[in-house]
Amino acid sequence: MPRPSLRSTSNRKVKRTTPGGKRVVHYTGRKGRAASCSVCKKPLHGAPKGTTCTFRNLTKSQKRPERPFGGTLCSSCMRREVKSRKLDKFGY
Amino acid sequence: MDFMEIGRVCLKTAGREAGKYCVIVNTVDKDFVLVTGPRAVTQVKRRKCNVRHLEPLPLKVEIKGDASDSDVLKELEKGGILEKLRLSKPSAEDIKRSEERRAVAEERKKAEEAMPKAEARKEVAAKPKKESKPKEPKSEKAAAKPKAAKPKKAAAEKQAE
Numbered sequence: 001m002p003r004p005s006l007r008s009t010s011n012r013k014v015k016r017t018t019p020g021g022k023r024v025v026h027y028t029g030r031k032g033r034a035a036s037c038s039v040c041k042k043p044l045h046g047a048p049k050g051t052t053c054t055f056r057n058l059t060k061s062q063k064r065p066e067r068p069f070g071g072t073l074c075s076s077c078m079r080r081e082v083k084s085r086k087l088d089k090f091g092y
Numbered sequence: 093m094d095f096m097e098i099g100r101v102c103l104k105t106a107g108r109e110a111g112k113y114c115v116i117v118n119t120v121d122k123d124f125v126l127v128t129g130p131r132a133v134t135q136v137k138r139r140k141c142n143v144r145h146l147e148p149l150p151l152k153v154e155i156k157g158d159a160s161d162s163d164v165l166k167e168l169e170k171g172g173i174l175e176k177l178r179l180s181k182p183s184a185e186d187i188k189r190s191e192e193r194r195a196v197a198e199e200r201k202k203a204e205e206a207m208p209k210a211e212a213r214k215e216v217a218a219k220p221k222k223e224s225k226p227k228e229p230k231s232e233k234a235a236a237k238p239k240a241a242k243p244k245k246a247a248a249e250k251q252a253e
């Protein structure tokens with residue numbers, strides 16, 4: 001059993017082989033995943049990668065770009081979305 | 093047929109004002125146009141915009157080049173465009189406020205441009221720092237702190253000995 005401080009789901013279990021040939025489990029911290037566009041899955045700019053504790057100290061504008069759908073859609077998908085929503089009533 | 097003409101109503105498709113309507117007020121380049129909401133109506137500021145970030149609409153307004161925001165607003169109302177785009181006419185207070193803001197911003201810009209940057213930095217550094225009231229209690233506290241620390245340090249030294 002690992003020591004109590006490691007028995008947490010916030011730690012990842014990684015199986016490793018030691019130089020002596022033994023198989024052991026290492027407990028490492030989890031890393032946050034980078035943001036990607038919800039439509040085209042491209043990596044997003046302006047949305048930093050990190051854990052909850054790094055985000056806590058950032059201001060709102062440091063975590064996403066200042067535009068509609070910032071932090072959710074990439075710029076090209078956002079433009080397409082804006083056009084399709086607003087130009088409907090003009091018959092485009 | 094050039095759609096990016098003075099008076100053309102457009103939709104902004106990029107940037108922080110994406111999804112908002114604006115009116116072309118003047119042409120700067122073959123790539124850039126001067127655009128305004130007006131701000132009291134659509135929250136689009138009066139500034140330069142790349143033609144690629146605009147989508148022209150089949151709506152046009154008759155204004156002269158470099159028309160002021162209030163003129164543009166009058167023409168938008170006349171043409172019934174505010175109703176078509178489901179925008180509400182701003183109150184007189186809003187219009188006044190946005191014009192005041194613009195005047196202040198323009199003055200600030202002119203003052204900055206008139207002064208070259210190195211001189212501006214020297215002026216800021218040379219200005220005497222204002223003495224503000226809240227500093228007095230702070231200085232008292234700061235004066236009190238080392239006094240409080242000294243006896244503790246003295247006590248610690250005595251204990252160590």
